[in-house]
Amino acid sequence: MVANLGLLLFLAVAVWALWPSTLGGCTTLTIVSGHSMDPTYATGDLVVARCGEPAVGDVVVYQPATENGGRVIHRIIGGDAEAGWRMQGDNNDFTDPWMPTADEVLGVARLHLPQVGVVASILLMPLTWVSLLVVAAAILLWPSRAEDADAGALEPADATAPADFEEDAR
Structure with missing residues (x-):
């Protein structure tokens, strides 16, 4: 308190x-x-x-x-x-x-x-803020390695799914 x-x-x-x-x-x-x-x-x-x-x-x-x-x-x-x-x-x-x-x-x-004004003036420039926004967007939107691994794991399962379906149909 x-x-x-x-x-x-x-x-x-x-x-x-x-x-x-x-x-x-x-x-x-x-x-x-x-x-x-x-x-x-x-x-x-x-x-x-x-x-x-x-x-x-x-x-x-x-x-x-x-x-x-x-x-x-x-x-x-x-x-x-x-x-x-x-x-x-x-x-x-x-x-x-x-x-x-x-x-x-x-x-x-x-x-x-x-x-100190040199650093402050850099932070006041629009180009600095646009650059920071572009980098932040790239970090957020860039796929991670875990997402790449998950996407790769789904492909074989999708490829075998129609074959399994055909067996069930017989």
Whole structure:
């Protein structure tokens, strides 16, 4: 009983912690692409961002309204949540053209997992899932050796059945 309660509590905390911001949660997973945040983050890194009050110096994930769903992960170098934050990549010598306000900031970077995004991006590719489905279908539909042996055993019995029938008819 206590183990079940502990497991249920663990699952509830995990769901709360990992519920994505796209579904109203507080967690945003971002796979870094490009070199604007070198050396802090590299292409293929996975960054976990959580909602919170960003401040100057924080790395945040934001979604500019003009970019049709594209995300940017850069450092806040000035501004504020109401007028808009001034943003810049650690490897850039220019500021971003966007000044995201509080409603465009998806979260503050909390966890950095180097190169985990490479594996995650492979799992997100449709070709990967189609390949897995084809392999699974082949495994399920491919006849096993036991079925081949059973099929072979039935053939001689079928071949002798008409002869037995003829004897009974006489």
